Amino acid sequence: MNKFRARLTFIFIALIGSSVLLAGIFMARMLQQSNIDSLKVNMERELRIIMTTVEWKASGFASMEERFQYFTGKALMLKQSADARVTFIQADGTVLGDSDSDPKGMENHSDREEIIAASRDGIGYATRFSSTLGRNMLYAALPVKAGDEKLGYLRLAMSLTEVEQSIRKVWLGLLSGLLVVFVLAGLISYRIAYGVTRPIELITSVAQQITDMNYKYRVKVSKKDEIGQLGIAINRMADSLQLQMNRILEDESRLKSVLENMISGVVMIDRDGNIVLLNRSAEEILGFSAPELLGKRFDQAKQQFEFTQLIQECIDSKAHIRDEMVFYFPTERILEINLNPISEVSAKWSGLLIVLHDITAVRRLERMRSEFVANVSHELKTPIAAVKGFAETLLAGALDDKETARSFLQIIFDESERLNRLIGDILELSKIESKRIPLHFSPVHLQSFIGNCLNVLRSQAMSKEIELQMSVPEDIYMEADEDRLRQILINLLSNGINYTPEGGKVSIRVEHMTGGSDAVESDKVRFTITDTGIGIPKKDIPRIFERFYRVDKARSRSSGGTGLGLSIVKHLVELHKGTIRVESEVGVGSKFIIEMPLIH
Template sequence: MFKSIRWRVTTLYLILIIAALLMFSLTLKGFLEDYFITQLEDNILKETRLVRSLLKDEIVSNKRVKKIDRLVDEYSNEAEARITIIGSEGKVLGDSEQDPLKMENHLQRHEVQQSIKTGVGKSTRYSETLKINMKYLALPVKHSGNIVGVVRLALPLTQVKEALADIFSRVINAGLIAIIISLILGLSLTKRITKPIERMTEVAGEMAQGHLDQRLMVTSDDELGRLSYVFNNMADKLKNKINEISDEKNKIEAVLSSMGDGVIAVDNIGKIILFNPSAENFFEVKEEEIIGKYSLEVTRSHKLDQVVMESLEKGEEVSEEIEILYPEERIIRVKATSIKDQDEQIQGVVVVLRDITELRHLEQVRTEFVGNVSHELRTPLTSIKGYVETLLANDNPDSAIYKRFLNVVKDEADRLEQLIIDLLDLSKIESGISGKGYEAINLNQVIEDVLTIVMPKVSDKELNLKIDVPAELAMISGDESQIKRLYINLIDNAVKYTPNCGEVKVKVYEDDEKIWTEISDTGIGIPSEDLPRIFERFYRVDKARSRNLGGTGLGLSIVKHIIEQHNGMIDVESEVEKGTKFIFYFPKVK
């Protein structure tokens, strides 16, 4: 409760009120006490003078003690005070409270000595006789210039104490009432002060939770009203600034999320503070799981960590091409740029990661492709050139030799032409260029046309061709010329690489969504180590035999591209000297 400003202010207010009342009470007590005692002294002085004038003759005679004592008793009742008559030598001549003969000498009493010396003696002390505090006042009695005795009156101070107690009782009651009123007024006053502050605190808390539309009611023109106005103005500017920052943040996040390049940001000690989605894909992690970790812990690449640390230390841009092994092998181009504040102090590093694995692979494939094409073109051209030069060098060639050489030149030219045709076809297929649009295709008709083309070769080799194709097949969607090319390549390969009297089988079947084809033979087969590469351009298991059979090394690559363009998939099974089976499918037309 006392942690509240309202109660603190109220408590301080009450302390000030109580302190003021105490100061007032103490001052009043001193003033009233002095006032009452002064009044008491004046009254006693008057009565003492009166008693002295009445008893002066008796005191002068100093012989009639009983009479003096009797008169003292009478006057005491009327004055309501204790009267004591003392002789010049200190002997008590009369006393209204005790027997004067039994009383001790009073000459050395303070008020008596003071009256003898100054004319008036005053004293306040505890009376051993009456057991209360008394106020004593003494006047000397003179005769012929000599002091012949002293008249002393005494009044108890209980009346003064009772009067003061009554006054202070009233003062305390009034003070309590004043304190209660002050408490009520203080709470009411402080509530008017603290309620706007509490509202400000509540609104600030709501704003801290993200509710930026909260505002204060401005109900006065005082300091609190001006503070409320300034607070609302601050809230408006804060909302605009946060919205502006949020918009910029969203833009940056959108850019970072849509970037194909990975972006990593680290602080000045190398701990990750940002990891965009592309970087998450690179390293197969989630940003929320790795924030605050060192880059080496997440990337597990010392080379990448060296690039980051170098940029942190030098404050310069560092670019390098590195290879990472985790979670998979990649070649990445890294560009690290330091983040600096307005004082040019390095605050961290932003690292951009670009995956160039495919680019390097394509460069390698291109290099190999150029080499393979050059080699494949050079071989027939060299053969053609050699035979032509031989013919030109011989002025009278034998007609049989001439004809044989020309047949060789023709075969090499045909092979060269087929190679160029295959390259052009492969280029068209890879680039998505087709002579015709996609249409519904009847595979029964396609296979029948293809078999018509290859039947002469089947007959020449006396092969056993088995066809297992249902009479009714669902339609597929595609380019009919490319589908025919696919079947020609696969069936022609099966015929080429199957010895005489072997077997070639074409089987077609379907399930709910796909139409499957299996083309198998009992030919030479493919070694298991070569199976993963048979769909590469110009790859041949037995190069010499492939060339002799008229192969260009592009047929299976064309087959794979046609199947992929038609949303299909192909697989191969083979065993050396036992045969090969190609299995592929096309989706049905929905």
């Protein structure tokens, strides 16, 4: 832009300087010509005056020498009055007299330009350098006639020194003025060029910033001329671009946020088969980070062969494909794979979008549901079969034997009770899992509360000579749903009694746990229920909280358990924002540890 400004300034100076220079040359030439024309008029007038005072007739002179003397004297006299060189020339070109030189030594003047012009036109002029005087001279000549007879020529010569000095002064003034004009023109031109180019420079700078995606820059518009209108247009364009870019960035941010927070994995493959997009869930599912896969072809991405084959099939068919596949890396899981071809507006195929859903948990839940239905059916079928069998036996005639009938009726009653407990536990578990049980928190004094729980179970423990122990601080309170907390503790204590041999021991210990800076958040209550029972094998510990899972199925059924107690306990503990874990050793006993917040 500075080069453009300098070029524009130079053009302005050149135009102004050329105009002034041409005008000065024309004026000098006009002045010179005017001075010369004025001299010519004066010289002609003086020539005619001199011509009347000179006698040209030859009869008055005895010899040529006298003629030389006469005309030379006249020339010298006239020079003083005319202030010019005076020359008398004979008709044949012989110089008769000259005011500035000896006529005898002067060459013939018939070939002089002014003499030839005077002979032809009646008056002649010539401007040339005088070798005799050493300067430029203006010559004027008039023919001298007597009737039709040409007697000679009278010539005046005036120096052009004054004219040249005058022209020189004009040139000096012209050059001085031209220099001043150049300086002023340069300043004015630069100012004009600056005024023209500076807004363009600013607009160009803003346009460059917009090109570099810096949309906050704007043109400062101070005038409403064409450049101002251009600046306004640039600002409007910048506003529009900034608005559009903000929308694009917002959409991009939303899309990125959606992709990054999707549970499903998303993979995009371009028309060349290269992986161009991979969200975080896809990285976790496939077991590779984005830098490891982006830019690589799908068949070179170290993926499972069946998955690669499925992608190739979709590329070949360009049709939607849905399939389920077991992946073994990084962990074993079941994936639902949706492959969707991507088409441009022109319906031209441009790539492939793959959506990966981890349905391992869904399939596990379906399996658990099936197992649950099968277990419920089995658990319901057993007491129902017993009731039906003994009822048929009684109807077949066993009623006649009162002792047998009483025994059968007791069995029918026990099985119906077991069936009632099973149905109750199933309904209870269903309510808990669907979170349809509201908890009513209230302060609970744990020492008296646990004492009451043990009293409820004391008769059951005494029947097996099992010792019940408790270790609870006297001053400890906690916020809990009293009914649900009782259900948790009685269930665990009852299990301990059921699976502890005669003469064993079941104990419960309560501890107040503190830690951290926020007492409300960190204060917890730990319940530890310990028995000296048969224990749980290590392989069964991870599954004991599953529905209907029994370690010893025969003994569990004989003890009257439904297989749902520990599952109910786990859900109730989690509703209290707590945790439960178990430690056990076969033949030594089990320990259930529950931790709950002191205050909700």
